[in-house]
Amino acid sequence: MDILTLKNVSKIYGELKALDNINLKVEKGEWLAIMGPSGSGKTTMMNIIGCMDKPSLGEVILDGTDISKVSQKDLTIIRRDKIGLVFQQFHLVNYLTALENVMMSQYYHSMPDEEEAMEALEAVGLKDRAKHLPNQLSGGEQQRVCIARALINHPALLLADEPTGNLDEKNEYVVMDIFEKLHNAGSTIIVVTHDPEVGDEAERMVTLEHGRIAGEEKKKRQRPVIKDGDDKFKGFV
């Protein structure tokens, strides 16, 4: 079953076609990597998939809803209900603790639940850092808080923009390990990256060039059986 379908999607800024007739389907539970150099249209595509922008042409169907035709207000609601965002620069609110950052996402979505937020932090291995402010956390820890925040509202799609771009190798491994566990638990993940190693972790890799899909590589990797530790993400899928 497809969770996301892009049909003949174009995004045009004046004379420039940032995206040019893109067709793409993402299955539920799939892990997709969107790759490409700067200016290839990755960010534009991410904005459209993340319900932060609408295409100039074409249809974008997310979990059964054509988001290319809805109002900005509805787009906000769909983004809130369906998308979990992970950013390269983490974007944690600096005056809120790790726990409060996760609860803030619940607050804008529905009702804050401290216990559930704590469970999300526990799932990413940060239960004991819950009361720390972002500036008291390492880059890797901040990214894990960002992932916990993205997961807390059980999104249909986890959208990550260069999730390891600001991390060292050790933390990159930790974050990719979390993604793998999430994937194993059934999460649909789209990672936008220029890092081939991060792209290699995905089931499928789509390469963009000049706003068009220049290549697609599907790996034969089967989704592994849930391993020990993967089940802790089950509750957020």
Added chain:
Amino acid sequence: MKKRSMYWRMVTASLARRRSRMITALLAIAMGATILSGLVTIYYDIPRQLGKEFRSYGANMIVIPTDSEHKITDEQFEEIKAGIPDGKLVGLAPYIYQNAKINEQPYIVAGTDLEGARKNSPYWLIHGEWPSQPRQVLLGNEIAKAIDLKPGEKFTLSTPKNKNESTQTDFIVAGTVTTGGKEEELIFMSLEDIKSIIGDKGLDVVEASVEAEQAELSQIVENLKQKDAALTPQMVKRVTASQDVVLTKLQSLVWIVTVIVLGIMMICVSTTMMAVVTERRKEIGLKKALGASNESVVSDFLGEGMMLGFAGGLLGSGMGYFFALQVGMSVFARRIHFLPAMIPVTVIVSIIITMIACSIPVSKTVDIEPALVLRGE
């Protein structure tokens, strides 16, 4: 946890953990609230302060008999006294005037309640003492100069007894009085002394110093007129009108300054909040990316503004009283009364002003796009 609890948790965390920026806004609000609270306290205290100040410029009400052939009786004097509300009477001085001679020179004697006259006219400059014993007088400075009498010296006062005879009475000058007015041509003595010489013929005039504004004094005068037609009470307009003019001007000045200060406070808060919104563009973009509506983001900032207004108002209402106290002591040399109502008034006005000041900067948050945070700009 309820949504409201989380809302206030975020608002208080933003204020408490971003102290340096918020202190600037808080100080701007507190300073404005201080001036507001202080000036309004002074505004309401000015009539009382000025009333007391003006009472030192002499009586502001006189009562004379309607018929010049008659005198004011002791019963009527009690009526006048009773007609002035409790706590408003500063001084009451009944007068009996009598022609007299010293060294064959004609003068006028004013028999009065010396304590009442003293309270009515604290501005009189006395050389020597006020009379404290029988047969002592307070001599007008012009008379003292004319007949070369000094405090402590004796003189004989001649008052007419009948057509051809006169009564000679010895007096001691307790002091001389300088006022720059007609009082310097009078000889002041106690009512008892004058009555012992000429007998009790009734009072010629009653002078009163009443702590009241023109409207209130006018009402007292009107009531007295209606109560006893044989009495003609009058306001001393020279004093009451001056008091009202000064009062109106001072109160207008206070209002103008208050409005200007509130305007400056709004500009300061607005500028600070504009900087805060600019600084926090990414945070606003993030909140929107997480699904916050424009209304939610605006509400977050207005919540912060409200808390700042509350804290600044509370701080300002306390400091405002001390400001008013200092002004009261230096300008009027009197304590300003504390008005408990100023605390809620200052807090509410501070919140309203802060919210208005926040409205323009906060409305800018609506224009911030959530995609901003993805671009990493």
